Amino acid sequence: MIFRQKEIIVKAPKRGFFLITDKILSSIDISDINTGMMNLFLKHTSASLTINENASPDVRVDMEMISSKLVPDGYDYNHSLEGPDDMPAHFKSSMFGVSLNIPITNGMLNLGTWQGIYLNEHRDYPTNRKIVISVWGV
Amino acid sequence: MIFRQKEIIVKAPKRGFFLITDKILSSIDISDINTGMMNLFLKHTSASLTINENASPDVRVDMEMISSKLVPDGYDYNHSLEGPDDMPAHFKSSMFGVSLNIPITNGMLNLGTWQGIYLNEHRDYPTNRKIVISVWGV
Amino acid sequence: MIFRQKEIIVKAPKRGFFLITDKILSSIDISDINTGMMNLFLKHTSASLTINENASPDVRVDMEMISSKLVPDGYDYNHSLEGPDDMPAHFKSSMFGVSLNIPITNGMLNLGTWQGIYLNEHRDYPTNRKIVISVWGV
Numbered sequence: 243m244i245f246r247q248k249e250i251i252v253k254a255p256k257r258g259f260f261l262i263t264d265k266i267l268s269s270i271d272i273s274d275i276n277t278g279m280m281n282l283f284l285k286h287t288s289a290s291l292t293i294n295e296n297a298s299p300d301v302r303v304d305m306e307m308i309s310s311k312l313v314p315d316g317y318d319y320n321h322s323l324e325g326p327d328d329m330p331a332h333f334k335s336s337m338f339g340v341s342l343n344i345p346i347t348n349g350m351l352n353l354g355t356w357q358g359i360y361l362n363e364h365r366d367y368p369t370n371r372k373i374v375i376s377v378w379g380v
Numbered sequence: 381m382i383f384r385q386k387e388i389i390v391k392a393p394k395r396g397f398f399l400i401t402d403k404i405l406s407s408i409d410i411s412d413i414n415t416g417m418m419n420l421f422l423k424h425t426s427a428s429l430t431i432n433e434n435a436s437p438d439v440r441v442d443m444e445m446i447s448s449k450l451v452p453d454g455y456d457y458n459h460s461l462e463g464p465d466d467m468p469a470h471f472k473s474s475m476f477g478v479s480l481n482i483p484i485t486n487g488m489l490n491l492g493t494w495q496g497i498y499l500n501e502h503r504d505y506p507t508n509r510k511i512v513i514s515v516w517g518v
Numbered sequence: 519m520i521f522r523q524k525e526i527i528v529k530a531p532k533r534g535f536f537l538i539t540d541k542i543l544s545s546i547d548i549s550d551i552n553t554g555m556m557n558l559f560l561k562h563t564s565a566s567l568t569i570n571e572n573a574s575p576d577v578r579v580d581m582e583m584i585s586s587k588l589v590p591d592g593y594d595y596n597h598s599l600e601g602p603d604d605m606p607a608h609f610k611s612s613m614f615g616v617s618l619n620i621p622i623t624n625g626m627l628n629l630g631t632w633q634g635i636y637l638n639e640h641r642d643y644p645t646n647r648k649i650v651i652s653v654w655g656v
Contacts, residue, residue, distance in 0.1 A: 277385050285631075303459075307457075308451060339568075376554075379383055431615075433608055442595045483650045
């Protein structure tokens with residue numbers, strides 16, 4: 243039974259959705275896990291993680307557009323002290339989630355052909371974001 | 381420590397939300413796991429998995445209605461080459477997620493009385509969808 | 519390899535979003551797990567679990583406001599026999615999800631500074647809600 247963890251830091255270039263698959267894969271060794279799982283856990287409440295299309299950049303632009311249309315900045319929120327983008331960022335964080343589980347098979351992440359791992363930065367001014375990577379298996 | 385994985389293929393009869401609990405249960409043996417977990421991972425970006433009501437079919441009809449009202453087809457998306465239902469399908473895939481974790485207790489999935497596992501097909505023309513089933517425990 | 523599970527019951531004081539981090543931590547011992555994971559699984563289809571801000575109560579008020587604005591009560595749903603708050607509750611349950619995975623590091627939950635665990639009660643009249651806590655690791 244293998245169980246290992248590593249904490250990494252990622253930072254989005256701006257508000258929006260960004261591919262971090264390569265960053266994750268280069269941060270931890272899973273080549274010795276034949277059958278297992280990887281968990282990615284983002285330690286923040288105004289950003290999120292998701293899995294989506296790894297090819298067309300248009301998809302990432304539209305993810306931002308749709309999510310900010312559903313939960314607009316500057317609406318009449320109670321929680322507004324940290325800026326008009328703060329409460330929508332909290333909501334989006336819970337809508338997409340901060341924790342991903344992906345199977346490991348034959349020493350590799352078992353993602354679909356078109357799947358990539360996204361960091362979703364929901365604040366206007368990105369900051370460093372911590373991700374705990376956990377892998378376990380046999 | 382038991383750790384096993386299996387990949388299965390499911391296909392929805394049409395766009396919408398469909399119960400696949402029985403299909404999952406008949407695809408992998410968990411009777412020898414006393415305390416454990418099951419992960420279901422859908423290897424696609426325009427469909428999703430969720431857990432919801434296993435009795436009333438009305439709930440599944442309304443899940444489709446509400447999600448397509450929130451993220452309508454044919455809106456002015458940047459990503460539109462693959463049809464008006466494609467970008468909404470990507471968004472819904474991230475809203476619901478593609479990875480489910482369910483506890484295993486005494487050799488059985490520990491779902492609530494009214495819980496069932498749904499395959500959510502967000503495209504107009506369903507295709508084969510791969511799900512990796514992982515189970516682990518003692 | 520440690521693997522243990524426990525089922526607990528929680529009840530929200532009313533419809534809305536409530537912190538249950540302390541309740542979870544006091545329900546199960548993880549002090550002997552150096553590197554591991556915790557899964558929380560809610561056995562219901564009209565409530566949900568999420569991770570969000572643990573400080574400002576305003577965030578929890580706004581989470582309820584935004585989610586009920588996105589999926590309003592009493593819309594023209596097919597599934598309406600159990601009241602105008604029932605179908606929106608089902609949808610929110612799938613939007614936020616019923617299963618959380620959090621890393622355990624050095625015998626403690628590895629949450630971010632501002633992260634707390636929420637029980638989201640989506641029905642007008644809260645009932646007892648069962649959560650299966652699973653922990654595993656080395």
